[in-house]
Amino acid sequence: MKNSNIRQGFLIITIVILTALISFPVAAEIGGEARLISSLSYSDSELDNNLAAELELQWYFPYNFPLNIQNRAVITLQEGREDKFDLWFKKLYLEKELGPFTASIGRQPISWAYGALINPVDYTLGAENLEQESRAKYVDGIEIYYPINWGSGLTFDVSNLENQKEHKWALRGRTTFRGYDLTASYVRTPVSGSADFERYGLTAKGDLGPVGVYGAYGLWQKEEIDYDIYQLGTDYSYNFLAGSQLYLQGEYLRLEGVKGDITSFDFFNLGAAADTGSSSNLENNLDFFNTNLSYEIDEFSSIGIMTVSYLDDGSTVFIPNYSYTFGSNLKLELRGSIAAGAEEEMLGGDTKGLEITLSYVF
Amino acid sequence: MMFALRRNSKRNYQLKILLIISLLSILLLGVTFLTAAQELTADEIITRRDQNEYVIKAYSESKMIIKNSGRTMVKTMRSWQDGEKALVLFTNPRDRGTKFLKRGDNLWMFFPQAEDLVKISGHMLEQGMMGSDFSYQDMLESDDLTELYNFKLLGEEEYKGRPAYKLEGIKVPGKEVSYYRRVVWIDKERFVGLKEELYAESGRLLKEAVVLEVDKIEGRWYPVRMIMENKLRKNTSTEFIIEKINFNPELPEDIFTLERLR
Numbered sequence: 001m002k003n004s005n006i007r008q009g010f011l012i013i014t015i016v017i018l019t020a021l022i023s024f025p026v027a028a029e030i031g032g033e034a035r036l037i038s039s040l041s042y043s044d045s046e047l048d049n050n051l052a053a054e055l056e057l058q059w060y061f062p063y064n065f066p067l068n069i070q071n072r073a074v075i076t077l078q079e080g081r082e083d084k085f086d087l088w089f090k091k092l093y094l095e096k097e098l099g100p101f102t103a104s105i106g107r108q109p110i111s112w113a114y115g116a117l118i119n120p121v122d123y124t125l126g127a128e129n130l131e132q133e134s135r136a137k138y139v140d141g142i143e144i145y146y147p148i149n150w151g152s153g154l155t156f157d158v159s160n161l162e163n164q165k166e167h168k169w170a171l172r173g174r175t176t177f178r179g180y181d182l183t184a185s186y187v188r189t190p191v192s193g194s195a196d197f198e199r200y201g202l203t204a205k206g207d208l209g210p211v212g213v214y215g216a217y218g219l220w221q222k223e224e225i226d227y228d229i230y231q232l233g234t235d236y237s238y239n240f241l242a243g244s245q246l247y248l249q250g251e252y253l254r255l256e257g258v259k260g261d262i263t264s265f266d267f268f269n270l271g272a273a274a275d276t277g278s279s280s281n282l283e284n285n286l287d288f289f290n291t292n293l294s295y296e297i298d299e300f301s302s303i304g305i306m307t308v309s310y311l312d313d314g315s316t317v318f319i320p321n322y323s324y325t326f327g328s329n330l331k332l333e334l335r336g337s338i339a340a341g342a343e344e345e346m347l348g349g350d351t352k353g354l355e356i357t358l359s360y361v362f
Numbered sequence: 363m364m365f366a367l368r369r370n371s372k373r374n375y376q377l378k379i380l381l382i383i384s385l386l387s388i389l390l391l392g393v394t395f396l397t398a399a400q401e402l403t404a405d406e407i408i409t410r411r412d413q414n415e416y417v418i419k420a421y422s423e424s425k426m427i428i429k430n431s432g433r434t435m436v437k438t439m440r441s442w443q444d445g446e447k448a449l450v451l452f453t454n455p456r457d458r459g460t461k462f463l464k465r466g467d468n469l470w471m472f473f474p475q476a477e478d479l480v481k482i483s484g485h486m487l488e489q490g491m492m493g494s495d496f497s498y499q500d501m502l503e504s505d506d507l508t509e510l511y512n513f514k515l516l517g518e519e520e521y522k523g524r525p526a527y528k529l530e531g532i533k534v535p536g537k538e539v540s541y542y543r544r545v546v547w548i549d550k551e552r553f554v555g556l557k558e559e560l561y562a563e564s565g566r567l568l569k570e571a572v573v574l575e576v577d578k579i580e581g582r583w584y585p586v587r588m589i590m591e592n593k594l595r596k597n598t599s600t601e602f603i604i605e606k607i608n609f610n611p612e613l614p615e616d617i618f619t620l621e622r623l624r
Contacts, residue, residue: 212486
C-alpha cells in the first residue's frame with residue numbers, strides 16, 4: 001500500500017513536470033546532443049561491430065522560470081539488439097526550496113565524485129568509473145539538501161522506491177577545511193533475503209604544494225562481506241609554454257578482506273562483486289594501481305591513456321583515448337580497451353575493444 | 363627735488379622689476395607644481411587604470427571566440443564576481459550548464475550532465491579556461507596588480523592613435539603570479555589598458571593581449587573587446603567580448619556557495 005502510494009506520487013510528479021514542459025513551449029529552448037557510436041570488439045579471434053545512434057534532448061527554461069525543472073531524455077537506436085529502440089530519462093525532476101532545505105524529486109543523477117578514477121564510496125557503486133558513467137547513476141528518488149554554510153551541507157537521498165521491502169537511502173555530509181574538500185557518507189541498500197548492505201565512506205581532496213591529492217576510506221558490510229577499502233591518489237598538470245598541457249594522475253586502491261575466489265571479482269563493477277557470496281573463508285587483500293595520462297595538444301584535440309593494474313599478478317587494462325573537436329559543436333572521440341595478462345589473471349584476457357563516437361551538440 | 367624724483371623713479375623701477383620677477387617666479391613655480399602634478403608615477407597610473415578596470419563586484423555576460431588554424435569555437439558565459447569570489451556559468455551548447463566557483467585559490471566545478479560537483483586541484487588554475495588562451499588565473503586574478511608587480515614607467519608613446527603610458531611590471535618576489543614580467547600600454551586620458559605583453563622569466567614573450575574596443579560604462583572606461591594571442595603558437599587566438607556588464611549589482615547572498623553551484 002505504502003509503495004503503491006509512492007509510485008502514484010511519482011507518477012503525479014512526472015505528469016506535473018511533463019505538463020509544465022508542454023505548457024511553456026515558447027519560453028523553453030531545446031538543446032542536446034546527437035551521437036553515432038561504433039563499438040568494435042575483438043575476442044576469441046572474432047571481430048564484432050555494434051552500431052548505435054543516440055539522441056539526448058533537453059528543454060532549457062529561462063532563468064526566471066517559476067519552476068526549476070531538470071530534464072534530459074535519451075533516445076537510443078541500437079543495431080543487433082532485440083529491443084532496438086529505447087527511450088529513457090537521465091533526468092526528470094523538480095527542484096524546490098522548502099524553507100532551509102532544497103528538495104529534488106524525480107529521476108536524477110546521484111553522484112559523489114571527488115576526482116578519483118574509481119570511486120569506492122559512491123551512492124551507486126560502478127555508476128561512474130574511469131571517466132565513464134553507467135545508467136545505474138540515474139535513479140528515481142528524492143534528494144534533500146540542507147546547507148550549513150557556503151561549503152558545508154548535509155544531503156539525504158532515498159531511491160529504489162519501488163522496492164517492496166525497503167528503500168535504498170543515504171546520508172552524506174560535506175565540508176571544507178583549510179582548502180580541503182571533506183565528505184562522510186553512509187549508504188544502506190536493501191538486499192533481498194539478506195541483511196542490508198551498509199557502506200560507510202570518507203573522502204578528502206585538496207592540494208599539497210603543487211600537486212592535487214585525494215584519499216578515501218570505505219567500509220562495506222553485509223552478511224558475507226566485511227571489506228576495508230583504502231584509496232590514495234594524486235594529480236598534477238604541467239603547462240607547456242606553447243599552450244599544450246600534460247595531466248598526470250595516479251591512485252592506489254586496496255580492498256582488504258575479500259573472501260573466496262578472486263578471479264571472479266569484477267573490478268569494474270564493485271557493487272556486483274560485493275553481491276557475490278563465497279563459501280571460502282580465505283581472505284585476500286587486493287591491490288590496484290590506476291593511472292591517467294592525458295596530453296591536451298591544443299584547444300581542439302587531446303590524447304591520453306588510462307591504466308588499471310592489479311598489482312598482485314601484474315595484469316593490466318589499457319584504455320587509450322583520443323578526442324578531436326572540429327569546431328564548436330562537432331567532436332570525434334576514440335576510446336580503446338586492451339587487456340594485458342593471461343586469461344586466469346584478474347584483469348587478463350585477449351579482449352580488445354574500440355569505441356568510436358561522433359557527437360554533435362546543439 | 364629732481365634728485366628726489368629720480369630716486370623715487372629709480373626705486374619704482376626697481377620695485378616694478380621686483381614685482382615682475384616675483385610674478386614670474388610665482389608663475390614659474392606654479393607651472394612647475396602643475397607639471398609635477400601631471401607627472402604621475404607608475405603606481406599612480408596603474409591605480410588610475412585599476413579604478414576603471416579593477417572590478418570588485420560585477421555581473422557580466424560575455425563571449426569567447428577561440429581560433430586555431432581555421433577552426434573556431436565559441437563559448438558564452440554569465441559571470442558574477444565579488445572580490446576574490448566568482449561564479450561562472452557557461453551557456454553555449456557544448457558547455458551549457460557547466461559552472462565553476464572560485465573562492466580565493468580554490469576552484470570547484472559542476473558538470474551538468476553528470477551533476478558532478480568536484481573540487482579542482484590548484485594546479486589546474488594555470489590551465490586555459492575551457493580551452494581558451496585565458497587561464498583561470500587570467501580570468502579571475504582578483505588581486506590588485508600593484509601588490510603583485512613592481513611597476514616602472516618606461517615612457518610615453520602613441521598607440522593606435524591614442525596617447526599612452528608604457529609601463530613595465532616585474533613580479534614582486536615571493537608573490538604567486540602567472541607571468542614574471544608584463545609590459546602595458548595605458549591610455550593617457552582614459553586610463554584604460556590598450557595592450558599588454560606577458561613574458562616568462564627567461565624574457566620570452568608568452569602572450570599578447572590587445573584591447574580592440576573600450577566603452578564608458580557607468581562612468582568608467584572599460585575594455586569590452588580584447589584579443590589574446592599565445593605568441594608561442596601560430597594561428598591561434600582567443601577573442602573576449604563583454605556583451606553586458608553591471609558594476610556593483612545586487613548579488614544574491616548565497617551565490618558563491620556550493621549549494622548554488624549544484
